[in-house]
Amino acid sequence: MSTYDWIVVGAGITGSALSYELAKKGFKVLxxxxxxxxxxxxxxxxxxxAYWSGTTELTRTLCEEGRQRHLILSEELGINTELRELDLILPFNSPDDREILTQKYRYFATPPKFITIQEACELEPLLNPNAISGAFTVRHGQISPEHLNTGYIQGFKRWGGTLILDQVLQINPIGNQAVNVTTRLGQYQAEKIAICAGGFSRQLLKNAGISIPIYFTHTEILETPPVDLKLRTIVMSAAMERFQLEAKATQRDLERLWEKPGHELTPFILDKSAAQLLDGRIRMGQPSRALSDVNAAVNLLESETLIRQEIAKILPALANLPTTCYHCLVAFSSDSLPLMGAIANFDKIHIFSGFSNPLVFIPPLAQRFADFITGKSDPIITQLSPSRSMKSIR
Ligand SMILES: Cc1cc2nc3c(=O)[nH]c(=O)nc-3n(C[C@H](O)[C@H](O)[C@H](O)COP(=O)(O)OP(=O)(O)OC[C@H]3O[C@@H](n4cnc5c(N)ncnc54)[C@H](O)[C@@H]3O)c2cc1C
Known part of the structure; x- marks a missing residue:
């Protein structure tokens, strides 16, 4: 059996960025x-x-590091990540919301500023002026998440990393020496393992008898093929209800419900939102459901109808475009900060997941994590250790 220094489970943006940084340090990574x-x-x-959205010293530091890192990733990875800056428009539909949102946004490093209906429609001509009472706006970055993910995987392979298309079925700690994984195709062994399986991380760890406070939502989106219609901005419901859903679903008294399938922890929400990639595809959504079962059945036809109805209100020109509806899981934690580091009592098993501002934070944190495990002390990585949330569920 081949043995590695590290096995990384999951090649989404978290796993590919982490694998890249570990391979760059000289580790033998699978x-x-x-x-x-x-x-x-x-x-x-x-x-x-969302570089602008830091609210604490820690998140502001990571936002700034993320900005700097994204500026050089195209060159470093040899792929165009399609980094650009554009306006984020955060519309709201009740006049009373203006003051509430102003108070809520004032903690951000760069608070989104209020604009009138007319100003919002000048920035985004596809907005329906009759459906909004005003909006907030802030400059926002955007990349192609697929290009960045692919770039990290290609860079990882250039540093000697091995990617195998295989699903991990079971993690088996071997005392305190190593970790073995059983997969669909065989078995692999490593000194350490990092779980980066996004919304599946909780289930995977649970199968190994490890319970940690990492959660997931089910979500759906509609995606168009490349279209000529141009969305100039990214539009996202000002209330960002997803964050409230995450907070409610992780209240201590609900913890036990996450352990069993069949529960909806809190009523689902839909944040009306849409963004266009540089290749012309438009993605729109976005419902979030806190269902305790990773395999919960989701009716894509119903989701498609619902998203179209909601998008028709604020961006009517998008509502009848041809689309495909997709479903996926999104990982999150109880305090909006990622969990990263060794899991208590399982020294060889690490988690690197649960990001709430993932695309900004992952590149700098993957780098910091790789430095940390090669001996560099880092108060930020220490602060993000999963042990902080273990205390809260005991
Ligand atoms: C519609 C939508 C819009 C979003 N917009 C933004 C945005 O604008 N900005 C932002 O910062 N974030 C955004 N996010 C969130 C962000 O994209 C995700 O949080 C992030 O991409 C998650 O990365 P991940 O690596 O944790 O998970 P994933 O990308 O889900 O990757 C997990 C990987 O693990 C693999 N895996 C699972 N189980 C196993 C197993 N047993 N064995 C092996 N592999 C396994 C899966 O195949 C998958 O490839 C958005 C999310 C969605 C759904």
């Missing part, structure tokens, strides 16, 4: 994923970079 960029959250992402 990256396992049955279908990279197939049904992953990264595949369906809008690619938005």
């Amino acid at each position: 990256l396992l994923d049955p279908n990279p960029l197939s049904d992953s959250a990264t595949r369906y992402s809008y690619g938005g970079l």
Whole structure:
């Protein structure tokens, strides 16, 4: 059996970035994923970079590091990540919301600023002026999430990393020495393992008898083929209800419900949103459902109808475009910060998942993580250790 320094499970943006940084440090790394960029959250992402959204010293530092890192990733990885800057428009539909949102946004490093209906429609002519009471706006980054993910995988291979298209079925710690994984195609062994399986991370760890507070939502999006219609901005519902859903679904008294399939932890929400990639494809959504079962059945036809109805209100020109509806899982944590590092009592098993501002944070944190495990002390990585949330569920 081949043995590695590290096995990384999952080749979405988290696993591919981490694998790249580990291989660059000289580790012998095996990256396992049955279908990279197939049904992953990264595949369906809008690619938005919320550099402006840091609210604490830690998140502001990571936002700035993320900005700097994205500026050089195209060159470093040898792929065009399609990095650009554009306006993010955050519309709201009740006049009362203006003051509430102003208060909410004032904690951000760059608070989105209020604009009138007319100003919002000048920035985004596809907006329906009759459906909004105003909007907030801020400059936002965007990349192609697929290009960045592919670039990391290609860079990883150039540094000598091995990608095998295979699904991990079971993680088996071997005492405190090593970790073995059983996959569809065989078995692999490594000194350490990093779980980067996005919304599947919780289930995978649970199968190994490890319970950690990492969660997932089910979400659906509509994607058009490349279209001539031009969305100038990224549009996202000002309330960003997804974050409230995450907070409610991770209240301590609901923890036990996550352990059993069949529960909806809190009512589903839909943040009306749309973004266009440089190749002309438009992605729009986005419902989020806190269902305790990774395999919960989702009715794509119903989701498609619902998303079209909601998008028709604010961006009517998008509502009748030809689309395909997709479903995926998105990982999150209880405090909007990722969990990264060794899991208590399982020294060889690491987690690197649960990002709430993932596309900005992952590149700098993958680098910091690789530095940390080669001996460089880093208060940020220490602060993001999964042990912080273990305390909260005990
Ligand atoms: C519609 C939508 C829009 C979004 N927009 C933005 C945005 O604008 N900005 C932003 O920052 N974030 C955005 N996000 C969130 C962000 O894209 C995701 O959080 C991020 O891409 C998740 O990356 P990941 O690597 O954790 O998970 P994923 O991309 O889901 O990757 C997980 C990988 O693990 C693999 N895997 C799972 N189980 C196993 C197993 N047992 N064995 C091997 N491999 C396994 C899967 O095949 C998959 O490839 C958006 C998400 C969605 C869905």
